[in-house]
Amino acid sequence: MLFVHGFADLWWSWRHQLTAFAEAGYRAVAVDLRGYGDSDKPPRGYDGWTLSNDIAGLVRALGHNDAILVGHADGGLVCWATAVLHPQLVRAIAVVDSPHPISLRDGALRDGAQRKALLPTFLAYQVPWRPERKLVRDNSREIERLARLRSGPEWRDTPEFADVVDRLRAAIRIPGVAHCTLEYQRWAFRSQWRPDGRRFMKAMDVPLSLPVLQVHGVLDPYVLASTLRRCARHAPGRRLKFIDGAGHYAHQEKPEAVTAELLGFVRGV
Numbered sequence: 001m002l003f004v005h006g007f008a009d010l011w012w013s014w015r016h017q018l019t020a021f022a023e024a025g026y027r028a029v030a031v032d033l034r035g036y037g038d039s040d041k042p043p044r045g046y047d048g049w050t051l052s053n054d055i056a057g058l059v060r061a062l063g064h065n066d067a068i069l070v071g072h073a074d075g076g077l078v079c080w081a082t083a084v085l086h087p088q089l090v091r092a093i094a095v096v097d098s099p100h101p102i103s104l105r106d107g108a109l110r111d112g113a114q115r116k117a118l119l120p121t122f123l124a125y126q127v128p129w130r131p132e133r134k135l136v137r138d139n140s141r142e143i144e145r146l147a148r149l150r151s152g153p154e155w156r157d158t159p160e161f162a163d164v165v166d167r168l169r170a171a172i173r174i175p176g177v178a179h180c181t182l183e184y185q186r187w188a189f190r191s192q193w194r195p196d197g198r199r200f201m202k203a204m205d206v207p208l209s210l211p212v213l214q215v216h217g218v219l220d221p222y223v224l225a226s227t228l229r230r231c232a233r234h235a236p237g238r239r240l241k242f243i244d245g246a247g248h249y250a251h252q253e254k255p256e257a258v259t260a261e262l263l264g265f266v267r268g269v
Contacts, residue, residue: 002031005031006072007185008146035176036181041175051081056082056085080204081204090210102205103230104118108122111227131178136173143168147249155252207233211268212235213262216250217245217254218244221247221248
């Protein structure tokens with residue numbers, strides 16, 4: 001099983017699930033995506049094609065012919081892409097608070113509430129250098145602001161939340177990480193008007209026949225449930241599970257509930 005983190009995050013976000021799946025007898029691996037943590041930070045390669053190739057290459061490098069992919073937010077989008085572009089290497093995918101790329105695009109275009117939730121930060125990230133400075137300024141205060149804004153109220157006041165924020169603040173200040181983090185968002189937006197983005201979305205516009213689990217925090221203010229429901233067209237056999245009391249970081253806010261859903265899903269694959 002390969003676990004993939006989301007925006008401004010790192011492999012450690014899957015700590016609860018790594019422990020649980022290792023104890024259940026699975027080989028569980030979490031990765032720092034390209035541009036994050038201890039991974040390389042090249043100047044380019046933050047497009048859907050290259051990121052899916054990274055995951056496919058990692059599965060092979062670990063000595064496996066296929067894997068179950070688990071992703072959160074941006075990491076979930078990478079899982080969707082890998083399932084479509086490298087179907088022979090993907091046995092199943094489970095995504096947390098992460099809609100299909102086309103569903104996310106359509107939600108932002110057609111759903112006023114989703115557009116209001118997504119676009120202010122998404123558009124702000126398109127200008128050069130200013131967003132990078134904001135992510136690292138004042139001891140990376142912006143990282144805590146985003147985490148508080150997008151998580152459920154129960155988790156925000158816990159010692160674990162404070163620990164997570166401290167780790168994320170340190171991670172975003174690793175040289176090059178703030179810029180690489182934003183390059184994901186920039187490609188996702190700017191490519192919509194370029195041939196590479198149109199080709200990517202055309203490639204993604206197919207129904208997946210492999211097993212798909214979608215887990216969503218009921219209190220997620222960033223990716224809305226209405227957007228998750230749009231995914232049925234591209235994952236007609238998917239299982240959609242809602243986690244009460246959780247926001248955008250459901251796997252960390254309610255780890256027992258999310259892990260139980262993941263274990264039940266994986267055992268049936």
